[in-house]
Amino acid sequence: MTLDKRLGQRFLPYGANYLDWSDMAELREVIDHQVLFRYQTETESMASRLERRSAERLGARHALAVHNCTEALRLALISTRPSVGDLVYVPAVTFVAVAGAVLSCGLIPVLVDADESLSLDPTLLPPDARRVVVAHMEGTVASLPEGVPYVVEDCAQSLGARFADGRHVGTAGYAGTFSFHHNKVLTSGEGGLVVTQDDDAWATMRCYHDHGSARVPGHYPTWNPDAHFGENFVTSEQVAAVQYQQFRHLDELLAGLERMYAIAMAELPDRADLQVRPRAAGDVKVSLRFRCESRELRDAAVAALTAEGIANWTLGKYLLTEHPVLTGRRSLYADGFPWNHAPEGPLVLSRDGFARTRDLLDRTLCVPLSPELAEQDQVLAVKAVRRVLEAV
Structure with missing residues (x-):
């Protein structure tokens, strides 16, 4: 008999083991209300309650719930208002979703080698770096670079981690992103969250994540005269309810x-x-x-x-230097976008070739x-x- 069976365990990590029907008051409330779209409610939606609760818990000024952490990364990058082909320095050791988020924004990932902790080594960054994604992998708090205007913290695997000064990961940089995927600290199967202390960044992300609209609860839909285009990253009420339950057990x-x-x-x-x-x-x-x-x-x-x-x-x-998404530079666009905007040669920073x-x-x-x-x-x-x- 295996260890898992002797101890009554399942190989389900962390938050999945705290899912219980008897503890699903928020989900029952959403189902009883019979409104699953967050902007259709006239009172505070479950998604808004989740955002308020998570922002308070993490010490963030703003939080926005989305479908997954990849979308959260995209929102954080798009809100910096980049130009197509801008470089984004990303860890060479992380999940490929980080590079995918960069590319899907029309930006170019540059792989930065790891330090002894397997986190991005900030000493390798050039002095003119403007956009850097730092991943706090497997709960490990990574060092953040100084003097970079747009540091996005990928906290997909580190919800609840803190810097030495007590701040939660995700709140020290320009924006922080979190995942509720099945294999994460808390889970709703899929789901994401982006937090920021920047009012303008949050306003941009909030509009972009819902087709550029300025949603007013109970009034569907509403756009400001200066609206820009966006996409649909809006979370649902039932997913937000499961995430709210999960936060209760953090x-x-x-x-x-x-x-x-x-x-x-x-x-x-x-x-x-x-x-x-x-x-x-x-x-x-x-x-x-x-x-x-x-x-x-x-x-x-x-x-x-x-x-x-x-x-x-x-x-x-997790070693992206050998991942086909990056080594092949393939694209679904006929012109090779966004790789057709990439500089020639290897897009890597390492002292010893990794x-x-x-x-x-x-x-x-x-x-x-x-x-x-x-x-x-x-x-x-x-x-x-x-x-x-x-x-x-």
Whole structure:
């Protein structure tokens, strides 16, 4: 019998384990109201309640709910009012959605190599950089560059993380984006959120996300005389209701992750060739990251954990320098847009051709933590991981 079955676990991360019909008061309210479109309500919509609640929780001036985090990234970039072909510096280690969001805005991604934490290395940026996306990957709080007017924080995997000064990730740059995809800290299956402290940025994003309109609750639709075009990124009431329910459990979830992380750091084997990497105080402890002495040892650990039914993953899939979306420069437009506006040559910034980063990725192993488990079950789960890794 696998570990998951013994402990009654499913391989569903974080927020999914807090979904329960008995706790869905907001969703029942939306269904009873029988209005699922947020701008059709004459009173405060569930989406507006979610935005208000999330902005308060994160310490942001404004929040806007959308379909997914990719749309949130697009809104943040579009609100900077760029020109087609402008460069956007993005992490070389992140999900391809970041580069896709940049390209779909008519902008050109430049891959920036990672530092030791596998976050974007801000020291590689040129002094004239204007737009930078920094990804807080797997709950790790990344360093933000200074002197860049438009720093977009991709917080898809780090909801609840804080900088050393106490600010939430997503609130220190120009804008922050969050995901409610199934594999994220909180989930509604899909869903996104963009936050900003900038009044003008929020006004632009709000109009663009709804066909350029200036929606007035209960009055459908309304446009200002100076309206610009936009797209439909408007979230629905039922999705917002699930997200609101999820926010209610955020502190409980974060505390559960912290508790299991502390147990793991005290229990896991002290091996020089297979080290668990410590996390900073403000990180969201979504997983344990192990750094192995070699790729071969990493692969052996993966095989042993998998055989015991212990969830784990590696990070090589996040290296964008080898992703076909970027290496092929293909486009659905006949003229190759927006790649036809890209400069010639490689669009990368690295001191060693990403050799060090490839090596780090090849030797890194992640094991998720389970915040929903009771403490005694967290101890059992950690002991199972220890038993497997000691035998590798």
